Amino acid sequence: MSDLLKGKKGLIMGVANNRSIAYGIAKACADQGAQLGFTYQNDAIRKRVEPICNDLGGDVLVECDVTDEASLDKTFEEIKKKWGEIDFLVHCVAFSDKNELKGRYADTSLENFLSTMHISCYSFTAVAKRAEALMNEAGSMITLSYIGAERVMPNYNVMGVAKAALEASVRYLAKDFGHKKIRVNAVSAGPMKTLAGSAIANARYTFKTAERTSALNGSVELEEIGHTSVYLLSDMSTAVTGETHYVDCGFRSMGMLPPERQDLE
Numbered sequence: 001m002s003d004l005l006k007g008k009k010g011l012i013m014g015v016a017n018n019r020s021i022a023y024g025i026a027k028a029c030a031d032q033g034a035q036l037g038f039t040y041q042n043d044a045i046r047k048r049v050e051p052i053c054n055d056l057g058g059d060v061l062v063e064c065d066v067t068d069e070a071s072l073d074k075t076f077e078e079i080k081k082k083w084g085e086i087d088f089l090v091h092c093v094a095f096s097d098k099n100e101l102k103g104r105y106a107d108t109s110l111e112n113f114l115s116t117m118h119i120s121c122y123s124f125t126a127v128a129k130r131a132e133a134l135m136n137e138a139g140s141m142i143t144l145s146y147i148g149a150e151r152v153m154p155n156y157n158v159m160g161v162a163k164a165a166l167e168a169s170v171r172y173l174a175k176d177f178g179h180k181k182i183r184v185n186a187v188s189a190g191p192m193k194t195l196a197g198s199a200i201a202n203a204r205y206t207f208k209t210a211e212r213t214s215a216l217n218g219s220v221e222l223e224e225i226g227h228t229s230v231y232l233l234s235d236m237s238t239a240v241t242g243e244t245h246y247v248d249c250g251f252r253s254m255g256m257l258p259p260e261r262q263d264l265e
């Protein structure tokens with residue numbers, strides 16, 4: 001490991017515990033010398049995020065509920081006060097009613113459709129706009145997506161629709177911020193055993209199927225998502241923007257389960 005992010009300051013949104021994708025990314029960024037700040041959704045989550053922030057040498061810790069515009073403003077005011085500027089942003093925030101992460105997409109309620117789009121899609125645009133105002137040239141932003149954005153994944157339902165809109169927002173934001181050399185990308189991760197991941201019905205089946213089908217015949221580790229994110233957040237990827245980068249052990253490239261693997265446990 002080297003110092004790919006040395007001298008860079010980055011805000012990490014979406015750590016709930018040490019299995020969160022945001023944690024894997026934060027750890028990899030800290031290992032590469034980044035100075036980190038963290039947001040947490042509410043007091044209950046603060047208890048778990050505070051020790052993680054301390055362990056990784058974070059020096060900003062702010063409550064931020066992305067559905068609350070005042071809370072978003074306050075977060076970036078705190079960042080401005082503490083750091084003055086920012087080099088990267090990591091957005092790992094999503095939510096949908098788990099009663100609708102099963103069964104038919106056709107049965108999605110208007111209320112949950114709007115709230116899923118708000119928290120899982122619009123929130124990235126809301127934070128990206130605020131981060132851009134403080135961001136240095138060659139800054140970088142990433143958000144997290146899933147293959148359910150482009151293909152039907154059982155039970156992913158309205159979250160797949162929100163991720164499709166999120167990936168489209170990444171492309172529009174990349175264009176909006178391009179003249180400042182600020183890059184915007186999505187990391188599309190394979191299924192992970194996290195709180196959000198386990199809210200989707202039959203999560204174990206999805207996990208096992210992805211593991212068996214993927215080109216690498218394995219499942220993604222948090223560390224691997226962290227390493228890819230370091231590449232996208234660092235100066236190693238200054239010509240990469242508007243992309244959805246898959247970190248899924250090659251699941252997306254496969255057409256079907258290889259016959260020699262069908263009897264594997």
Ligand code: NAD
Pocket residue numbers: 013014015016017019020021022040041045064065066067091092093094095119144145146188189190191192193194195196197198
């Ligand atoms: P997680 O449960 O650890 O993280 C989700 C985070 O969203 C939590 O920290 C939670 O506090 C935060 N959040 C939810 N509502 C919020 C709100 N109103 N305001 C502020 N924060 C809020 O789960 P995760 O799997 O690490 O999820 C992180 C991202 O990765 C999500 O965008 C998720 O869709 C995406 N993702 C997950 C998987 C997977 O299989 N777990 C795969 C691909 C992409």
